[in-house]
Amino acid sequence: MSFTLFIVQTLNGLQFGVLLFLIAAGLTLVFGVMDFINLAHGVQYMLGAYLAVMFYALTGSFVLALILALIAALAFGLLLEFTVFRHLYDRDHLEQVIATFGIIIFLNQAVKVVWGAAPLNLPIPEALAGTVQLMPGLVYPVWRLVIIASGLIVALMLYLLVSRTRVGMLVRAGATHARIVSALGVDIRRLFMIVFGFGTMLAAFAGVMIAPILSVEPGMGDSVLILAFVVIVIGGIGSMRGAFMAALLIGLVDTLGRSFMIDILRLVMPPSPARTVGPAIASMLIYVLMALVLYFRPAGLFPAKGRS
């Protein structure tokens, strides 16, 4: 367990955490402000990746593909909002879960019909495809650093947006006292639409950024969705700060757990069982973490203030 390996794994964990944050941010916003559980959020991530692949094939430029994919994903998100989600805001959570689950089922199959079941590929932009030497004996793919950087920039932007602007103020107020905000004459419908559209674009952005690393395939949003929920629950629903901290926590715990669990177990048991028990425990780690956090802090690490 060398030191450089530890550094690399920490970077990997950070990259994973940042990705989770991009997805969880939209989820926690929509959940916090609109009290709307949107399971279809993971599908937006998948759609972002698929759209980028499609636009890349058309334009041959990653930047163009990114921009077009974000616009198309936003348009699609708003279409969904207008036709389905809008009618679900005043329903209870269970109904929202079922309806948005129906949308997952539909879209997972639909991308398969449109783009085929085979995994697709989005290349890394030429200039960012290589590796870089961070310190002696430590080379790291540039693209992963790009993901970390862009995620941190988005986080900073979100922080400024939420803490310094009028919309941000409404979002903060909406997360805790939606009724009062609405009674004060704010067009809550419009606010909802802005928040929703924004969340959708963040998820699609995550999808585009990760597409060069992961294969683009039907159902790719499902596992990420569950992890994003773990993140926002650990962080405290509606809390952007909580989502950020929890995303990094989960990213690090999962990555470090996967890479060092076997070594740790080897200290206490023979290598052969350690090799098979290790991955099982590593997979479980984030759920154990969530159960522990909720046991001691039943409303997450950073509960949005005033929220019951």
Place this chain on the structure above:
Amino acid sequence: MSMLAPAMPVRRSARTEIAVAAIFIALALVPFAAAYGAQGYILSLFVRVMVFAIAALAVDFLCGFGGLITFGHAAFIGLGAYTVAIAGAHGVTDMAITLPLAILVSALFAYVTGTICLRTSGVYFIMITLAFGQMAYFIAGSLAPYGGDDGITLPARSTLFGLAVFKDDRALYYVTLGFLAGAYFLLRAVVYSRFGRVFRGARENPTRMATIGFDVFRYQRIGYVIAGALGGLAGFLLANATEFVSPAYMSWQRSGELIIMVIFGGLGTLYGAIVGAASFLLLEEVLAGFTENWKLIFGPLLVLIVLFARGGMVGLVTSIKARLTRG
């Protein structure tokens, strides 16, 4: 009316009784009808329906009456099923041992996890039940001696005092039906009892129940254990029906399907859970027969049911009826 509004007024109306009687009579007649068709297939399909109906009943009991939305109930099915499989792998196949054991194991798991989960509420409860479900899933996948992720085939179906009672598909069918009826009437009795009133009351206003002097947590935990035990029973039956056990039985998608079944049928009605399990599984079977892309139909159907058929199938029937009688 929202689906999570106070559970349907708990009354033993003649209409409910007739509907319930009709469900069980219809189920009791299935094997006779099946004798004219592909018997083995129809029986296995309906055994699956009834097994999931038992699990869905437990979920309805928790969600519809206790307001405890569980997203990890498939874990109990898996625990029950794995108890049968692991006991079988060690040569214990008699249901006089494995059935109580399956129920006991799941009840115990429910007691321990319930103690932790019930500290939270709302969405946090949903997620923490998911967490325990996932843990059970990964543990099952790591059981290398019992097939790991591939699952394990049972040496044979369970015996009763050495007799191969389940050898005949019909016997398994009627035993499952018996357990389903038992589970239904048990839960109904519980819901109507003094315990049930507190359990339901805790969902509407836990603070009030606590003020009156009830230890809400204890009541909820007992409810959770009952639901867990029923999940274990369903798992015992599922293992016997498929003669195969795999971690896939406890995936989070399965837990989600159980909730969908309950909503499909109508939350907080108990018999709706049976209708829901039946319509969910049969619909899946029918649609999959039509087209490979059946999910393109199934997904929107879920959306439509939420948007236009509040109260699920049972609610749909009630509202159509109300409209008809109004003229």
Place this chain on the structure above:
Amino acid sequence: MANKLLMSVAAAAIMVASGAQGPAFAQEKLKIGVVTTLSGPAAVLGQQLRNGLQLAVKDNGGKLGGREVELIIQDDELKPDVAVSKAKALVDRDKVDFVVGPIFSNILVAIMKPVTEGGTILISPNAGTSNFAGKDCNPNFFVTSYQNDQNHEVMGKYAQDAGIKKPFIMAPNYPAGKDSLSGFKRFYKGELADEIYVPLNQLDYSAELSKIAASGADAVFVFLPGGMGVNFVKQFRQAGLADKVKFLSAFTVDESTLPAQKEAALGFFGGANWAPDLDNPQNKKFVAGYEKEYGGAIPGSYAFQAYDAGLLIDGALKATGGKTDNKDALRAAMKKAPFTSLRGKFKFGNNNYPIQDFYQVKVVQVGDKFATSIDKKVFTDYQDPHAKDCSMK
């Protein structure tokens, strides 16, 4: 009202379950059930299986063994209990003569009993677990692919012969993954850089890649089928390891994953019993026919083994005069493997698993597409090591 609805649901279900398949006395048609995975990310493999079998029927003029064929295709959704139910529907409701499938081992384990216990013949065009090759071998079960360990053994043998010093070996943490690495180690006797198992369906291999780089391995051997392989290969290339570390694999770079891996997989090695450019006339015809029929896609092993399953049925039925009712005669006919396999030489061992040649294959570019290509023969007439545990002759 509620009860009427219920009655009609029940009635509809029974109708669907029994009547919908048309007159049962249409004896002339040969019914073949197909259990394959058509939903989820793994659908790409399941589609190849289906396509391969459909093509075999089509190339024979819609007939196998002189009888019109009706394929009844079922999606197992990669859920074992769903697969059991679908398998029972095929055997019980549709009264199929053969079941072809599935892709995945866990589905195979689940459907074995319901399909074969009534005498229906199960032909696996992919999954070949060690238990059914050994002590649990079954006279009603035939395999046109391989025993699961074998492609890994090919790579182990290659690593041993090619003088690899310190390979890093990795597979998912499930039974097939363990079979894979033990298969590799059966023939590779040297030192290992490390041996690790990752959770099934892991997507990001950053942690493992860092370990590989740090371990000083001169080769990796991985078994990462489907999307896992796509991700690993891309990330392996991105981490800059491809030039330093030799890439050996099984089921990781093949025609189902190459459309997404593309250049990233160029020059990588795999172990296989076939490749699209295997040089014989029947294979050339098959590959060309497949590309024409399915939009230019190059077929993979899943498709070719399903095609061979179709040929096996065809050959066996020709031997029995198209009859399937005498199961003993049918099984005896099948055991002789009376067909010309796309891979050339093919015969069944005592356990009804194939005895065949195995190759080391290499990823090459063909026009604007990518495919595996035969590099070197590693085993000749190779039979799996479990056959000796099987009591059948």
